Amino acid sequence: MQVETSSSKYGVKHYPDGIREWKKEGNYFSFYTSETTLEVRVIADKIIRFRYAAEGTFQRDFSYATSDTLEESPISFGIKEWEETFEIYTDALKVFIARDNLRLTITDTEGHVINQDEMGYHWQHYLLKGGKIQYCSKxxxxxERFYGLGDKPTELNLRGKRLENYGTDAYGFQKDTDPLYRNIPFYYGLHHGKGYGIFFDNTFRTIFDFGKERADVCSFWARGGEMNYYFIYGPELLDVARAYTTITGTPELPPLWALGYHQCRWSYYPDSRVREIAKEFRKRKIPCDVIYLDIDYMDGFRCFTWNKEWFPDPAGLIRDLAADGFKVVVIIDPGIKVDPEYAVYQEGLKNNYFCKRADGALMEGDVWPGKCVFPDFTNPVVRDWWSSLFKSLAEIGVRGVWNDMNEPAVFEMGTFPEDVRHDYDGEEVSHRKAHNIYGHLMSKATAAGMKKYLMPHRSFLITRSCYSGAQRWSSVWTGDNVSSWEHLWLASVQCQRLSVSGISFTGSDIGGFIGEPDGELFTRWIQLAVFHPLMRTHSASNETGFNQEPWSFGPEYEKVVTKFINLRYQLIPYSYSTFWQYATYGTPMLRPLAFVAQDDEATHNLTHEFMFGDNLLISHVSEKGMTEKKVYLPAGKWYYFWGDNLVTGKQEVTVKTPLDEMPLFVKAGAVLPQYPEMQYTQQVAITEMLLHVYYGEDVVRSILYEDAGDHYGYKNGQYNIIRFKQRSDKQQFYLKKQCFINYETAYSNYRIVLHGLPFAATTLLIDGKSTPLGKPAADGTISFVVPRNFELIQIVKS
Known part of the structure; x- marks a missing residue:
């Protein structure tokens, strides 16, 4: 029988008793107690899935998070029986299962404990709501430190925190506000140099306690559903991140323009105002690729309509903007206005596509259009219908969609009542189970529609709410933030956390959505956002009519803002290559220093410093009037970007922070590809690729990825991968290149700018052929041109 403890307000807690029998089927191991069943599934040598059936019968094995491409590929595994435990082993792990109570101990092959149950799995009947509350304590x-959980606005290390996932419209959230918009039930643990992850794939409200209630216990639980989690072993944290994306999926490559600068406001209207904004960007020569249209472009906030007074010719507007290099992204919310004359409402009502309450009445609530109904995105038929509605937008040239208010948010009520019913792909459940994936599935259907109707072009999607795995089709932003220095810090922390939680394509509302930043705050925010994969300024309407365009704060700030947006565009080859690594391997684009130097305990609680890709280290200016800042650099050699000063890492250094600079370092040995200045991506053909090469004595590898920047030819092999390896010493500079070439570029040469050569030299060897080497420039760099097909560059000390 089950072991029971004292009752609580939720009822009696139940614990498994001893194992009575077990069986093995392929890579599944099942262990049976008097009532509880534990299923252990070896997904890979370092990924183990654990499922518990409280009363012996498992629920439907179904997930909105896992990727269709997930393959179970353990190399070697088996089981051993001991007196007190069973041992399931792989080439990397040992999982010990206690015979008397199913408690788990997971070690590496040498017996070092990685993760260990405290009480382990237990459960209780949820007397107030029905179903069971599923617990696990470790x-x-x-x-031990803890990281992850998506967009939580708190310190990167979660030790001592209790947090929950229940998608919430958290307007004007502050530090430690919880819950927020997204629902990512995945966290990391790090201790004794070993990193692991736990992904608790449960869509009910989930809670995580990292030692807040009891200092020596980490626990997680859900108010319904099943105890179903994946254990992922590193031991490197970046390996855990990559493995998590093998479970939940990686994105397609975005259109190149989506890595440019985005300008948004609530709201740009009428169309003359939109044209004015676009004209001003080009007049001032400030790069920009994207302009957003918020809810005021619609007819009475009815989705998939246009306000005929303010936007009488949307196709003409979009066509004219496209001719000047701008793409248009429009907002679409889930609320469909109750209006018998509105075609989308009529069709959804006729076909029973809208959510209903438990008694059969339509789920109605007020949002921007007034009284609204809401599609049931958990129904695949409804998702297909929703996808079809984007044809009208795609046909007139809209290239991206912004899904908002999809937690779901409802005025006054906050969100849907729990009695709302959902199809849940054939399961028929209450909103308790569907809440955390409502916006997730809305964005999935939106992405499917835009992809279908924009083909062969790539589309762009940004969503406010989602669940694990949304990176497969969408970007996100951090939500309705505030114009404050604290929120600038939060933007950095949230984007780092989202990135290591599988969602790298992320950014914040630059300058803050709520309130009005001064020029200094806006400028420092722009500087940070250069190194976020999504770079979007967005602000709310207000009584003063204040705008947050790059020129809004006067010439002094405009000059610096323009400098940094130009830098954003120059670095697009680097950021696109970093995105390719993310899309191919699941490597986070933004990496807290704990994730790149986990053996260095000094990095474990750092929040200001992070890596953008392999070779750039950023530490944003975080306080008003800051004239210098202390920055921690991990082990290795680092070049200060603005002056080429070479600094030894594993120490804290002080950096001057004039308004037109921010702490930015390049890893010694790196190759940093750059574009020339441009007003929008692909404005002109690149006739010469610029490679900034930083001398270093450690072996450092760099990547340049290239394709058309749009279309899907890259999926058929139409791309280039150029790999650089620098291995230099005090007598010789040595740069080797290997490549896969299957895409025709407009350039045939590289212009090399070599930084930090520590010796005098007069001769350059290109694939063994000698050519004179010019003198260093005033800044100490050496510049020369080499053919694109070179394989080896050498510079030997004179």
Missing amino acids: LIQEG
């Missing part, structure tokens, strides 16, 4: 190891 012992916190000595010195």
Whole structure:
């Protein structure tokens, strides 16, 4: 029988008793107690899935998070029986299952404990709501840190925190506000140099306690559903991140223009105002690729309509903007106005596509259009219908969609009542189970529609709410933030956390959505956002009519803002290559220093410093009037970007921070590809690729990825991968290149700008052929041109 403890307000807690029998089927191992069943599934040598059936019968094995491409590929595994435990082993792990209570201990092959149950799995009947509350508790190891959980606005290290996932419209959220918009039930643990991850794939409200209630216990639970989690072993945290995306999926490559600068406001209207904004960007020579239209472009906020007074010719407007290099992204919310004359409402009502309450009445609530109904995106038929509605937008040239208010948010009510019913792909459930994936599935259907109707072009999607795995089709932003220095810090922390939680294509509302930044705050925010994969300014309407365009704060700030937006565009080859690594391997684009130097305990609680890709280290200016800042650099050699000063890492350094600079370092040995200045992506053909090469004595590898920047030819092999390896010493500079070439570029040469050569030299060897080497420039760099097909560059000390 089950073991029971004292009752609580939720009822009696139940614990498994001893194992009575077990069986093995392929890579599944099942263990049976008197009532509970534990299923252990070896997904890969370092990925183990655990499922518990409280009363012996498993629920439907179904997930909105996992990727269709997930393959179960363990190399070697088996089971051993011991007196007190069963041992399931792989080439990387040992999982010990206690015979008397199913408690788990997971070690590496040498017996070092990675993760260990405290009480382990237990459950209780949810007397107030129905179903069961599913618990799991783990012992916190000595010195253990915790990371992940998506967009939580708190310190990167979650030790001592209790947090929950229940998508919430958190307007004007502050530090430690919880819950927020997204629902990412995935966290990392790090102790004794070993990193692991746990992905709790449960869409009910989930809670995580990292030692807040009991200092030595980490626990997680859900108010319904099933205890179903994946254990992922690193031991490197970046390996855990990559493995998590093998489970939840990686994105397609975005259109290149989506990595440019985005300008948004609530709201740009009428169409003359939109044209004015676009004209001003080009007049001032400030790069920009994207202009957004908020809810005021619609007819009475009815989705998939246009306000005929303010936007009488949307196709003409979009066509004219496209001719000047601008793409248009429009907002679409889930609320469909109750209006018998509105075609979308009529069709949804006729076909029973809208959510209903438990008694059969339509789920109605007020949002921007007034009284609205809401599609049931958990129904695949409804998702297909929703996708079809984007044909009208795609046909007139809209290239991206912004899904908002999809937690779902409802005025006054906050969100849907729990009795709302959902199809849940054939399961028929209450909103308790569907809440955390409502916006997730809305964005999935939106992405499917835009992809279908924009083919062969790539589309762009940004969503406010989602669940694990949304990176497969969408970007996100951090939500309705505030114009404050604290929120600038939060933007950095949230984007780092989202990135290591699988969602790298992320950014914040630059300058803050709520309130009015001064020129200094806006400028410092722009500087940080250069190194976020999504770079979008967005602000709310207000009584003063204040705008947050790059020129809004006067000439002094405009000059610096323009400088940094130009830098954003120059670095697009680097950021696109970093995105390719993310899309191919699941490597986060933004990496907290704990994720790149986990053996260095000094990095474990750092929040200001992070890596953007392999070779750039950023530390944003975080306080008003700051004239210098202390920056921690991990082990290695680092060049200060603005002056080429070479600094030794594993120490804190002080950096001057005039308004037109921010702490930015390049890893010694790196190759940093750059474009020339441009007003929008692909404005002109690149006739010469610029490679900034930073001398270093450690072996450092860099990547340049290239394709058309749009279309899907890259999926058929139409791309280039150029790999650089620098291995220099005090007598010789040595740069080797290997490549896969299957895409025709407009350039045939590289212009090399070599930084930090520590010796005098007069001769350059290109694939063994000698050519004179020019003198260093005033800044100490050496510049020369080499053919694109070179394989080896050498510079030997004179």
